Amino acid sequence: MTPLARLIAGRIRATGPITLADYMETCLLHPQHGYYATRDPLGEAGDFTTAPEISQIFGELCGLALAQAWLDQGRPAPVTLAEPGPGRGTLMGDVLRAIRSVPGLTEAAQVALIEASPHLREVQRERLGEVRHLASADELPPEPLFLIANEFFDALPIRQFQRVEAGWAERVVGLGTDGLRLGLAQPVQLPRAGRIGDIVEDCPAGAAVMSVIAARIAAHGGAAIIVDYGGWNGFGDTFQALRRHAPEDPLAHPGEADLTAHVDFAPLAAAAIRAGAVASRPVHQGDWLISLGAEARAQRLADAGDRGAMAAFRRLTRADEMGHLFKAMAIWPQGAPAVPGFDALRLNADDA
8 A cells, every 4th residue: 555545545435435525635645655646657767758848839729828818808917827737837838928018918927836836836846936826726816817727627536326226326536445546425416417437527626717707807808728638418337547648547556647537518508607707618628739839830830840749749739649639728708809719608597
C-alpha cells in the first residue's frame, strides 16, 4: 500500500466507505501525500502530456481567440486573464506571448492562476514570474474575465451511480481482503432512466465552478474557453487512472497516479446559461484549431526549422489522435459576438 492508501484504509475502518468524489479529492489534493502536492505530473518524466506541452500552436491560438473576444467587446480595461489548473504554466506562457501582438491587451490584463498545489505554484512562478495565485474561482475579481481551462474539469471529483433493481446505488470505496475496492451504497431514486447495471456520473464541482466563471462573464464581460476530453450527456464508467503514461486500476496506487473522468459538457453549458451567459455546444478540438489557422501556423513553424511542427499539428487535430476525443466549448456575455470558432447553443438551461 502507498502511504495515502494506508491513510484512506484507516479512515474507512473508522467511519465506513467513502464516495468516489472523496477518494479523488484525497488522492489528488492531500497536502502531504496527494498527487498534485508532491510532483510535476507532466511530460515524459511524468504521467501524461497535455496539448500545450505538445506544441506552442495550441496556446497561441487559444490566446488569439481570447484576444479577438477582447477586441470584439470594446477593449475593456482592466481585465483578468485567468487559467485554472495551469500545470507548469506552459499554456499561459504561450497565451501571453501571442497576445503581445494585440496592442493594449498585455497592459490591460492581470494574470490570475487558480492553483491548489504549492509545488506547482512554484513551478509556475519559475516560468511566468510573479503572478497572482488564487485558491478557487470564487476569488476571481469583479471585472471582465478572459479565461482558458485546458484539462481542468476532468480532474474534478465525480460521483458514480449504478442502476440496480431498487434504484440507483452510489459506487463507494471500501475495503476488501486485498486492499481498497469498489462497492455499492444503499439505492436512492434519481431522475434518470437506465437499465440494470448502467452507470452514470455526476460532477457537482464542475457545475459549481462553471457557475462562478459564467456569472463573472455575464456581469462584467469577457469570455472563457474550455478544452477537455469528454462528450455531451455522457453515460457509463469513465473513471480512470494514468501512471507513467499507462492506464492502471484507479485504486492501485492512491496519490501516485493521475485520476480523471470524461467531462460531460451538457451540465457545464446548463450551469453557464443559468448564470446568465451564452454557451456554445462543444466542437471537436481538431476542427476548432484548424478553423483558427493551426495548419498554416504549423507550416510557418516548420519552414522556420521546427521539425516537429507538422507532427504536433496532426497529433492535436487528427480524429484518431486528440482531434475528436478532446472538445472545446466557449462562454461569452449576452449580446456580445461569439468567441472565434464557436456558435451559441440554441437551448435553454433546462434542455441543455
